[in-house]
Amino acid sequence: MSSGQETISIETREVTKTYGERAAVDQVTLQVKKGEFVSLLGPSGCGKTTLLRMLGGLEQPDQGTIMLGARDVTGIPAYGRNSNMIFQQLALFPHMDVFNNIAYGLKVKKLPKADIQRQVGEMLDLVQLGDYGRRAVSELSGGQAQRVAIARALINRPEVLLLDEPLSALDMQLRLNMQRELKRIQREFGGTFIFVTHDQSEAMNMSDRIGVMRDGRLLQYATPDEIYERPTDSFVAKFIGDTNLFETEVLGHDVNGIRVECFGNPLLVKVSDGNAVPKAGARHSLSIRNEYIRLGEDATHCLNKLDGHVIEAVYGGANIRYNVQISEGFLVQASVLHQRGASRYSPGEPIQIGFDPEDALLLSEPMHDRVQRAGI
Template structure:
């Protein structure tokens, strides 16, 4: 077997699933390496759970193939694959204690009792529940129940663990705690985890790579920083983090980037593509992250400068978010780091704003179709 196949845990090639004449998953190709934590991210109905269920064998693709550990498992049901899945509803056995919930998979395989005991206690230590083996499921907190479900799923050492929004029912603080706990477990276990979520901060916090989906298609599959700093299109830019999306027209390539026009203003932008590939007169979206906007004296050295008036100022502790309206009635939002005693702008105050070409990304408009 090649080194490439040895390092790949699970792979989908041109996978499609049709429901009622509509492609819920549309020609998706995805490769996950051993030991990676990958998140599938997108709005409700984008196809991420359907893709996850196909990877796990709970659904079968209408087209394309799925490889697990280098072997073609297309058409093989879930029970015939070396993978496991955790759902939002954890489905722990209420009549069994923690030990027997975790041991269930080993008992089905008729593993010797001494080996069951050893492996269950190993899993309890991994999920930091060593003192809870005889605790009733009904006595567990939400986070403890999550960890029992993870231990039960990992006891048979699956090639891939698939997780379908398992944290979405938890309150915010517990959810943040479980994100850290899940990443720790994945790292210590050394396995491959694929995690479905519609929460972009959750995906950014946990993932080695993120697949952003919309309307059944995989728009971008990359590291969190690549997706944040170099989004594939305007939908990805808006879905991951906060950004200003401005409708601009291309004027011409420039030695420092691409010159664009908006409401009579000439601006310089960067792009993921070669500047020469942008046709003069073509309409595009210009993405500028809120935190890339500079204000006042900080704007003086920026290549792009606009004059405006503060419409709104929202204090957020570490930062202040401003809504600024330019003289041409263009509304731009900025998020500026706040220091005690630092400069603050009030609504109605005039202010200069600026940004550099590298911080203004010219993107394809992904359209306005529903992400169903």
């Protein structure tokens, strides 16, 4: 076995799962390295949970291969794989205390009592519940119950832990706390975690890599910063963070970048890494992150400048979100860092917006019906 294979914890090779006429997962190929925290991200019905269940052996693919380490586990059910899964409903045993919930897997293996005592103690320390062993499950808070479920899943030292939106039922502050806890546990345990979520910020906060899915297909699989800064298409760009998407026509290119026409104005932009330079006359999506838009005096230093007027200014604490209508009727959204005591632009006020070529990314696919106009 090569060293490259040794670093792979789990992978799929062109895996497909269909229900009737619909492909819930459509020829998905991905590799997860040992010790990585990977999130599968996408809207409801995109196939992420079906893919996770196939990784865990709860579903079997119609086509393709699943490898757990160097072992082909395609067709092998969950009990025959060294992996474990945590669901949205934690399903802790209500008649058992915390210790016995965590010890259950070891007792099934008939380990000696001393070994069980030691390993459960280690897991309780890992999830920072060292004094909770004899607590009833009914006495636990939501976050404590989550940590007990994690300890129970990790006690048998699975090669991969699969998590199907386990934080979705928690309130916002507890959810943020558990994100940090889960990442800490994963780091200290040293295992491979694959986490399903529809929450973009959750995936960005926790993951080494993110797989963005839509309609059963894996659109992009990369690090959070790569997905945010260099999305492969307009869906990924819009799904991860806040961005402006516009239709452009390519005018040409030179050493400084790609020249396009947008809003009836010539602009200079960049093309996404790895994509071919588009031909003149081609129509493509242009993505500009809200925070990269400069307003007023800050816009005067930008290479690309456009005139418009403020439609709306929404206070968001650290930032103010502006909607600015460009003269040709396009709506641009900008997120500006708010400084205490600083004046704000008012609705109806004329304003100049600006951005530099490296702040505007020309995507590979055309806009189709995604033209962003005022009022849409």
